[in-house]
Amino acid sequence: MTNAIAPKPGILDIAPYQGGESHVPGMRDVVKLSSNENPHGPPDSAREALRKVAHLLHRYPDGSHATLRRAIGEVHGLGPARLVCGAGSDELITFLCTAYAGPGTEVVHTRHGFSMYRLSALAAGATPVEAPETERRVDVEATLAAVTERTRLLFVANPANPTGTMLDGAEVTRLADGLPPHVLLVLDGAYAEYVEGYDGGAALAGARDNVVMTRTFSKIYGLGGLRVGWAYGPAPVIDALNRVRGPFNLGTPQIAAAEAAMHDRAYVARSRSENARLRAWMADALAGIGVPSDPSFANFLLARFGTPAEAEACDAHLRSEGLLVRRVAGYGLPDCLRITVGDEAACRRVVHAVSRFKEGAV
Numbered sequence: 001m002t003n004a005i006a007p008k009p010g011i012l013d014i015a016p017y018q019g020g021e022s023h024v025p026g027m028r029d030v031v032k033l034s035s036n037e038n039p040h041g042p043p044d045s046a047r048e049a050l051r052k053v054a055h056l057l058h059r060y061p062d063g064s065h066a067t068l069r070r071a072i073g074e075v076h077g078l079g080p081a082r083l084v085c086g087a088g089s090d091e092l093i094t095f096l097c098t099a100y101a102g103p104g105t106e107v108v109h110t111r112h113g114f115s116m117y118r119l120s121a122l123a124a125g126a127t128p129v130e131a132p133e134t135e136r137r138v139d140v141e142a143t144l145a146a147v148t149e150r151t152r153l154l155f156v157a158n159p160a161n162p163t164g165t166m167l168d169g170a171e172v173t174r175l176a177d178g179l180p181p182h183v184l185l186v187l188d189g190a191y192a193e194y195v196e197g198y199d200g201g202a203a204l205a206g207a208r209d210n211v212v213m214t215r216t217f218s219k220i221y222g223l224g225g226l227r228v229g230w231a232y233g234p235a236p237v238i239d240a241l242n243r244v245r246g247p248f249n250l251g252t253p254q255i256a257a258a259e260a261a262m263h264d265r266a267y268v269a270r271s272r273s274e275n276a277r278l279r280a281w282m283a284d285a286l287a288g289i290g291v292p293s294d295p296s297f298a299n300f301l302l303a304r305f306g307t308p309a310e311a312e313a314c315d316a317h318l319r320s321e322g323l324l325v326r327r328v329a330g331y332g333l334p335d336c337l338r339i340t341v342g343d344e345a346a347c348r349r350v351v352h353a354v355s356r357f358k359e360g361a362v
């Protein structure tokens with residue numbers, strides 16, 4: 001055997017993305033709270049749209065995603081020419097790294113930032129660089145200090161995953177203002193819809209030539225299985241992303257269902273208010289039994305335990321009760337568990353199970 005055929009440098013440094021678990025061997029009726037999915041599933045409007053396009057599957061999709069971009073533009077008040085859609089926001093993160101990063105360049109993310117930033121940077125041959133956070137929150141100054149002349153992209157999710165914390169508008173502006181002109185700030189707004197009145201960074205991405213915003217249909221829209229995301233930003237950035245994008249990266253069902261979901265404002269509003277109510281209830285109840293969490297702006301809580309061993313033992317107990325949450329040791333948070341805000345019954349079961357665990361009753 002020779003090593004004549006080898007992947008490019010960086011590829012073998014990629015540890016495959018670990019998704020949230022959805023099964024426990026031998027157990028039925030598990031409650032999946034490990035992937036920040038909408039517990040109420042997709043809106044009926046999206047299911048109906050899917051049914052309607054079933055007879056069109058022999059036709060190639062509209063490669064320009066015109067109807068979907070128009071729907072997003074109408075709802076968010078954004079010009080469709082500055083929107084681009086991808087197979088999940090994951091694909092847009094990949095496009096950004098493909099277009100702007102490569103060997104000899106650096107991609108900055110923060111200590112507990114979403115792992116796809118690092119993976120996509122490595123796949124593009126770039127070097128991922130980690131900036132420290134302060135108390136599980138993005139630290140503007142520390143992040144800017146991690147930027148060098150080799151930096152091309154800076155990824156910040158706001159609200160962040162897995163911490164659930166958020167920068168305010170002034171902090172995000174300070175971040176954008178503090179970057180040298182060769183660095184593009186990517187504001188990942190995967191959870192933006194959960195924050196009442198927040199635009200996800202759209203105004204900044206509309207006004208600056210160094211800011212782009214990514215969004216997804218995977219979270220509040222309940223369409224993670226469909227794979228649709230979008231980005232809004234400066235015309236030259238959108239042009240670059242369109243050049244690296246495959247011409248038919250979204251299928252007809254994706255375009256149709258996402259368009260219907262985008263117009264379903266009642267579904268989004270209901271999901272947001274229900275999430276806020278149950279998130280507050282669950283955070284208070286867990287804090288009351290000695291499991292604190294930072295104020296979360298998203299659809300999950302980062303529950304903190306005394307030690308990594310305690311977090312691991314609680315995870316095992318929850319699993320034995322059919323409740324799947326997310327261990328986040330890989331994100332540098334070994335004493336924490338990330339728990340998606342489920343429906344009311346799921347939240348009650350989680351609190352009950354953690355409470356029994358803390359009492360030492362299990």
Ligand SMILES: *Cc1c(COP(=O)(O)O)cnc(C)c1O
Pocket residue numbers: 036087088089090091114157160161188190215216217218219224227228229
């Ligand atoms: C879930 C999530 C996404 C969404 O990814 P999709 O590919 O759109 O499903 C993006 N960024 C962050 C931080 C997330 O948590």
